[in-house]
Amino acid sequence: MNRFNFFIPAIGFFVLALILWRGLYLDPKELPSMLIDKPMPTFALTTVDGNEISNADLPNSMFLLNVWGSYCLPCLIEHPTLMRLAEEGEILVVGINYRDKKQLALDWLGDNGNPFAFSILDESGRFGIDLGVYGAPETYLVDADGVIRYRHVSVLDENVWRQDFLPAINKLQAESNTQQ
Amino acid sequence: MRIFHKFSWEFKVCRPIAALLLILSVSVMATLNAQVDTFEFENEEQQKRFRTLSNELRCPMCQNTNLSGSTGGVAEDLRREVHRMIVDGFSDTEIEKFMFDRYGDFIFYRPRLRAETILLWFGPIMFLLIGGYLALGIWRRASLSSVDSTSLDSEQAAQLQKLLRSKH
Numbered sequence: 001m002n003r004f005n006f007f008i009p010a011i012g013f014f015v016l017a018l019i020l021w022r023g024l025y026l027d028p029k030e031l032p033s034m035l036i037d038k039p040m041p042t043f044a045l046t047t048v049d050g051n052e053i054s055n056a057d058l059p060n061s062m063f064l065l066n067v068w069g070s071y072c073l074p075c076l077i078e079h080p081t082l083m084r085l086a087e088e089g090e091i092l093v094v095g096i097n098y099r100d101k102k103q104l105a106l107d108w109l110g111d112n113g114n115p116f117a118f119s120i121l122d123e124s125g126r127f128g129i130d131l132g133v134y135g136a137p138e139t140y141l142v143d144a145d146g147v148i149r150y151r152h153v154s155v156l157d158e159n160v161w162r163q164d165f166l167p168a169i170n171k172l173q174a175e176s177n178t179q180q
Numbered sequence: 181m182r183i184f185h186k187f188s189w190e191f192k193v194c195r196p197i198a199a200l201l202l203i204l205s206v207s208v209m210a211t212l213n214a215q216v217d218t219f220e221f222e223n224e225e226q227q228k229r230f231r232t233l234s235n236e237l238r239c240p241m242c243q244n245t246n247l248s249g250s251t252g253g254v255a256e257d258l259r260r261e262v263h264r265m266i267v268d269g270f271s272d273t274e275i276e277k278f279m280f281d282r283y284g285d286f287i288f289y290r291p292r293l294r295a296e297t298i299l300l301w302f303g304p305i306m307f308l309l310i311g312g313y314l315a316l317g318i319w320r321r322a323s324l325s326s327v328d329s330t331s332l333d334s335e336q337a338a339q340l341q342k343l344l345r346s347k348h
Contacts, residue, residue, distance in 0.1 A: 034284045125257040132282040134240035134254045
């Protein structure tokens with residue numbers, strides 16, 4: 001017993017060191033989303049192209065919901081990845097044009113290419129609040145039932161796609177397979 | 181020499197005044213830092229509630245600024261939302277729940293007491309108690325052992341006498 005007591009401070013030190021070590025690699029800017037496993041908030045807006053859109057018009061398959069804006073520089077960095085995903089048909093990408101102007105959004109899509117099936121126009125940022133968005137770019141993974149399953153804050157590049165999104169998608173597919 | 185004297189006298193008087201002015205201007209700047217919105221309220225009480233809420237709620241984008249002090253886009257939207265909800269007759273609790281449902285604990289500068297935040301609230305006092313307990317134990321043992329090392333109880337004294345005698 002006495003021998004064990006001798007090691008308690010050392011064990012305490014290592015536990016604390018481990019916790020703090022992990023803390024070094026956490027990004028304080030990446031806030032956990034409150035909407036994980038919750039259905040998409042209801043909305044009735046228009047797309048950037050001027051069509052009316054609501055929850056009923058969302059895809060019936062799993063899709064990415066990407067928050068973007070023409071003012072957003074990191075959005076340009078992740079743009080090639082979104083283009084590839086859309087072109088290769090890996091996953092459907094829906095955009096939310098967040099706190100932007102319609103014409104600027106259309107110009108941006110014209111200049112850079114349009115990876116989105118459609119872009120929901122959220123000029124006021126009000127829909128963004130319901131989603132818990134705090135700045136573009138953010139990307140949500142929404143399942144076939146319209147339930148939000150994953151969120152990534154900031155740039156979605158090929159690394160993030162491979163390391164974060166693919167495992168999340170595989171997990172969801174495994175879940176839906178066992179349910180059937 | 182005389183000039184120096186005069187100078188130092190001025191220096192002594194002027195420096196505190198300058199410091200005072202500096203402090204004043206900084207504090208004025210700090211209060212001016214709040215974003216100026218042209219929100220209209222029905223009464224003073226609503227305006228007061230708005231001020232309290234936008235000081236208590238944290239801007240999710242800018243990390244260390246409250247809603248009232250932030251120029252961030254989302255902060256602007258959230259201020260507008262707080263204003264709308266106050267005018268529409270929502271209570272403070274409802275507004276706080278609205279924010280929590282969307283942005284989580286982070287939105288509050290003082291996170292609400294919940295199962296997930298217990299460690300945050302009581303962790304420091306817990307560590308203080310553990311540390312105090314350990315310190316007390318060490319101190320007590322140290323004071324006990326210092327007594328033990330110099331004095332012998334009757335049995336030990338008898339043994340010592342026996343040992344000393346057996347040498348002769």
